[in-house]
Amino acid sequence: MTSPQQPGSTPRDGRADTVPEGEGTVRRTVLPGGLRVITETLPTVRSAAFGIWAGVGSRDEEVADAGASHYLEHVLFKGTAKRSALEISAAVDAVGGDLNAFTAKEYTCYYARVLDSDLPLAVDVVSDMVAASVNRPEDVEAERGVILEEIHMRDDDPGDLIHDEFSLALYGDVPLGRPILGTEESINALSRDRIHGYYRDHYKPSDLVVSVAGNIDHDEVVRMVETAWAPYLSDIAAPSPSAPRVGGPDVPVDPSVRVLDKDTEQAHIVLGCEGVRRTDDRRFALGVLNAALGGGMSSRLFQEIREKRGLAYSVYSFTSQYADSGIFGVYAGCQPGKAEEVLAICREEIAKVLDGGLTDEELERGKGQLRGGMVLGLEDTGSRMSRIGKSELVYESLLPVDEVLARIEGVTLDDVRDIAAEVLARPQALTVIGPFEDADFSL
Amino acid sequence: MTSPQQPGSTPRDGRADTVPEGEGTVRRTVLPGGLRVITETLPTVRSAAFGIWAGVGSRDEEVADAGASHYLEHVLFKGTAKRSALEISAAVDAVGGDLNAFTAKEYTCYYARVLDSDLPLAVDVVSDMVAASVNRPEDVEAERGVILEEIHMRDDDPGDLIHDEFSLALYGDVPLGRPILGTEESINALSRDRIHGYYRDHYKPSDLVVSVAGNIDHDEVVRMVETAWAPYLSDIAAPSPSAPRVGGPDVPVDPSVRVLDKDTEQAHIVLGCEGVRRTDDRRFALGVLNAALGGGMSSRLFQEIREKRGLAYSVYSFTSQYADSGIFGVYAGCQPGKAEEVLAICREEIAKVLDGGLTDEELERGKGQLRGGMVLGLEDTGSRMSRIGKSELVYESLLPVDEVLARIEGVTLDDVRDIAAEVLARPQALTVIGPFEDADFSL
Numbered sequence: 001m002t003s004p005q006q007p008g009s010t011p012r013d014g015r016a017d018t019v020p021e022g023e024g025t026v027r028r029t030v031l032p033g034g035l036r037v038i039t040e041t042l043p044t045v046r047s048a049a050f051g052i053w054a055g056v057g058s059r060d061e062e063v064a065d066a067g068a069s070h071y072l073e074h075v076l077f078k079g080t081a082k083r084s085a086l087e088i089s090a091a092v093d094a095v096g097g098d099l100n101a102f103t104a105k106e107y108t109c110y111y112a113r114v115l116d117s118d119l120p121l122a123v124d125v126v127s128d129m130v131a132a133s134v135n136r137p138e139d140v141e142a143e144r145g146v147i148l149e150e151i152h153m154r155d156d157d158p159g160d161l162i163h164d165e166f167s168l169a170l171y172g173d174v175p176l177g178r179p180i181l182g183t184e185e186s187i188n189a190l191s192r193d194r195i196h197g198y199y200r201d202h203y204k205p206s207d208l209v210v211s212v213a214g215n216i217d218h219d220e221v222v223r224m225v226e227t228a229w230a231p232y233l234s235d236i237a238a239p240s241p242s243a244p245r246v247g248g249p250d251v252p253v254d255p256s257v258r259v260l261d262k263d264t265e266q267a268h269i270v271l272g273c274e275g276v277r278r279t280d281d282r283r284f285a286l287g288v289l290n291a292a293l294g295g296g297m298s299s300r301l302f303q304e305i306r307e308k309r310g311l312a313y314s315v316y317s318f319t320s321q322y323a324d325s326g327i328f329g330v331y332a333g334c335q336p337g338k339a340e341e342v343l344a345i346c347r348e349e350i351a352k353v354l355d356g357g358l359t360d361e362e363l364e365r366g367k368g369q370l371r372g373g374m375v376l377g378l379e380d381t382g383s384r385m386s387r388i389g390k391s392e393l394v395y396e397s398l399l400p401v402d403e404v405l406a407r408i409e410g411v412t413l414d415d416v417r418d419i420a421a422e423v424l425a426r427p428q429a430l431t432v433i434g435p436f437e438d439a440d441f442s443l
Numbered sequence: 444m445t446s447p448q449q450p451g452s453t454p455r456d457g458r459a460d461t462v463p464e465g466e467g468t469v470r471r472t473v474l475p476g477g478l479r480v481i482t483e484t485l486p487t488v489r490s491a492a493f494g495i496w497a498g499v500g501s502r503d504e505e506v507a508d509a510g511a512s513h514y515l516e517h518v519l520f521k522g523t524a525k526r527s528a529l530e531i532s533a534a535v536d537a538v539g540g541d542l543n544a545f546t547a548k549e550y551t552c553y554y555a556r557v558l559d560s561d562l563p564l565a566v567d568v569v570s571d572m573v574a575a576s577v578n579r580p581e582d583v584e585a586e587r588g589v590i591l592e593e594i595h596m597r598d599d600d601p602g603d604l605i606h607d608e609f610s611l612a613l614y615g616d617v618p619l620g621r622p623i624l625g626t627e628e629s630i631n632a633l634s635r636d637r638i639h640g641y642y643r644d645h646y647k648p649s650d651l652v653v654s655v656a657g658n659i660d661h662d663e664v665v666r667m668v669e670t671a672w673a674p675y676l677s678d679i680a681a682p683s684p685s686a687p688r689v690g691g692p693d694v695p696v697d698p699s700v701r702v703l704d705k706d707t708e709q710a711h712i713v714l715g716c717e718g719v720r721r722t723d724d725r726r727f728a729l730g731v732l733n734a735a736l737g738g739g740m741s742s743r744l745f746q747e748i749r750e751k752r753g754l755a756y757s758v759y760s761f762t763s764q765y766a767d768s769g770i771f772g773v774y775a776g777c778q779p780g781k782a783e784e785v786l787a788i789c790r791e792e793i794a795k796v797l798d799g800g801l802t803d804e805e806l807e808r809g810k811g812q813l814r815g816g817m818v819l820g821l822e823d824t825g826s827r828m829s830r831i832g833k834s835e836l837v838y839e840s841l842l843p844v845d846e847v848l849a850r851i852e853g854v855t856l857d858d859v860r861d862i863a864a865e866v867l868a869r870p871q872a873l874t875v876i877g878p879f880e881d882a883d884f885s886l
Contacts, residue, residue, distance in 0.1 A: 044487035047819055077740070085750050089740030094808040096815015099740065115815060145753030152708035153756055153776055158599050263706055265595035297532030297542065307528050310588030313596055333596055365537040372539015372558060376490055380823065
């Protein structure tokens with residue numbers, strides 16, 4: 001068994017190991033082999049969320065691997081050297097826990113949310129899944145059918161499908177543009193060896209982050225993780241954690257129009273452009289802009305399209321951030337015969353913001369919306385676990401909640417005007433799903 | 444202004460007014476006019492969830508009113524004597540709160556989740572919406588388009604649509620069987636006067652329950668609610684709260700097969716039958732049965748259909764409870780060419796449980812799953828608010844969490860065998876959405 005770095009000592013990579021955080025405290029320990037353990041103690045709750053994050057996602061896949069990160073995420077539930085798939089799920093079901101995982105473009109997360117007294121079980125099961133997956137050929141084969149059905153289910157839900165289509169419309173057929181799920185073709189082509197190789201290459205302890213939030217003690221968590229990971233940390237070559245994914249040069253965008261002819265009741269529309277990268281200081285100003293344009297029921301798009309004209313049930317704007325790029329977009333679902341009108345209103349509202357910026361009232365309301373939404377969101381141990389785990393993978397350091405709130409508070413009308421002038425003037429991509437032909441839409 | 448009943452005094456309808464509840468305490472006060480205020484104090488959180496519940500839902504609608512409860516729920520966001528739709532949404536957006544509503548078959552709920560310091564604002568805005576809606580003809584008209592788009596969106600999502608179709612397949616074209624949203628035809632036919640009449644008939648203070656959970660003080664909440672409701676409580680004829688909806692004779696079921704021919708990628712299947720009513724003591728045994736058959740990743744259906752054979756991504760069983768009926772069903776989404784095979788496995792697994800019951804291990808795991816799921820679910824102020832608010836409308840008294848846990852713990856293998864023998868042997872209804880003809884499926 002390896003011995004952990006003493007809690008409180010200086011971490012190997014210069015990151016702070018203790019950050020006071022509202023009611024909680026965030027602490028960080030790096031185990032030999034480079035496995036990071038980051039925890040947030042929230043003494044007033046009775047649950048704990050335990051996660052293991054891998055710094056790999058669909059944008060790390062070559063064409064031949066498309067969908068491998070997500071496929072592997074599924075296979076990790078299929079069994080380890082000492083547990084079958086049933087034993088993995090039964091262990092967590094038996095305590096009423098929530099065991100799940102998700103794959104994004106830049107990371108993958110496996111987690112269990114349990115009562116605090118069941119944390120040792122969660123640490124043991126999730127660590128085993130991630131550290132000791134055997135990826136049996138017959139399991140990889142059975143799971144291929146499951147992934148294909150997940151793709152089909154996504155295809156049957158246009159409100160979901162449209163976001164995958166929009167990524168392709170904005171970035172083109174490049175890793176960041178391709179769907180996380182892969183395609184039927186790529187999933188059918190992926191071999192067990194390729195999946196297993198992907199696992200060996202991307203799930204080394206130094207690539208991983210263990211994050212835990214809830215009614216827990218950091219030192220105890222470190223001891224539990226150390227015990228669970230002992231066989232896998234002893235003779236690792238690279239002792240330092242992988243560097244965070246902070247991004248290189250801008251990802252080129254290649255905006256186009258994609259029209260998917262489908263016999264749907266609604267036209268599903270996304271119009272958007274490149275936003276800002278995750279580390280861009282202007283992301284707070286863009287967040288306020290997003291809130292005012294389409295972030296809530298009082299936003300301009302909601303008011304104009306739904307409240308005044310009754311043209312849509314679902315209408316909103318959104319932002320996504322990646323290491324070296326981002327997305328700003330608007331979605332609306334409406335009658336196919338009203339698609340042109342709705343699209344015209346979206347364009348008009350975007351033009352109005354470009355022209356005149358926001359009002360003082362919209363600025364204050366947008367800030368309040370971001371602030372309140374953030375604080376309310378952090379009442380859940382799962383959200384807390386996600387915040388610290390993801391931050392470790394994608395930022396140089398954890399931005400404390402108070403600092404985030406101060407940055408939001410600091411946004412001015414000029415900041416919003418500046419980011420609007422830059423982002424909203426960028427070349428736009430457009431995706432429409434519905435009973436249409438390509439020629440029905442253009443930019 | 445009316446004066447509230449003194450907290451701590453005996454409520455008018457014989458319900459307990461204080462129930463100790465884990466860390467929190469549940470308290471209840473009835474205001475003049477029969478408006479109930481029920482709160483749960485959770486001193487360790489920083490948020491508050493404020494809800495107003497109306498004891499009316501889609502099953503209270505005649506054919507000519509189909510969809511009226513839900514339509515009205517939308518219209519209540521459109522404006523009051525003193526606030527426009529924008530002023531309603533802007534007030535809550537400005538503090539980053541979550542303002543929303545939902546309509547069910549037996550009740551309707553309007554709620555806001557906010558930081559505890561913003562509770563006075565939530566009380567004021569949500570109370571105003573519910574108490575003083577003006578239901579302007581032009582607003583009812585604009586919202587008609589929104590509802591129609593919500594229906595179209597539901598139609599475009601087969602995983603959602605299938606549950607509405609299944610209710611029709613099980614109960615037939617009766618109030619409990621019809622969709623909460625109504626139909627295009629019924630929504631187009633509903634007049635402003637009909638909607639307004641529905642509001643006047645079903646939103647009297649004695650029909651409503653105010654429920655609040657979070658870092659709040661019961662007496663303060665009662666004072667805030669009293670102030671907000673003062674103009675509407677003074678001269679009400681019926682001073683006692685409406686009786687809870689505890690149900691009469693069994694609702695007759697009329698199981699059939701419904702096949703919806705749609706050009707989807709997947710076959711979406713629900714097979715089910717009548718379950719148990721909300722007050723049936725055997726609901727805990729049925730809950731354990733549901734967990735073991737299709738409630739988690741370790742369940743029989745998940746193992747057989749997804750884990751071993753890779754035939755589906757989404758497969759689960761579910762229960763619903765109403766005052767005088769209930770549903771037990773299984774869902775699976777699979778390749779259309781595999782629909783028959785998946786359906787055969789579902790039937791086989793149901794037959795096996797009927798035949799041999801559960802194992803000791805499944806019993807214990809099922810109980811653990813219900814217990815843990817319940818306790819973890821109650822860490823959220825929104826869930827706590829829902830539990831006490833809904834309970835007031837549909838139960839004679841609130842079942843404390845410890846009592847629920849004890850009831851779950853008390854379930855035996857014989858209890859499960861008995862409820863399986865009764866429920867799983869009942870006549871089944873079947874619904875399938877996909878590229879099929881009616882003749883492709885039978886019972």
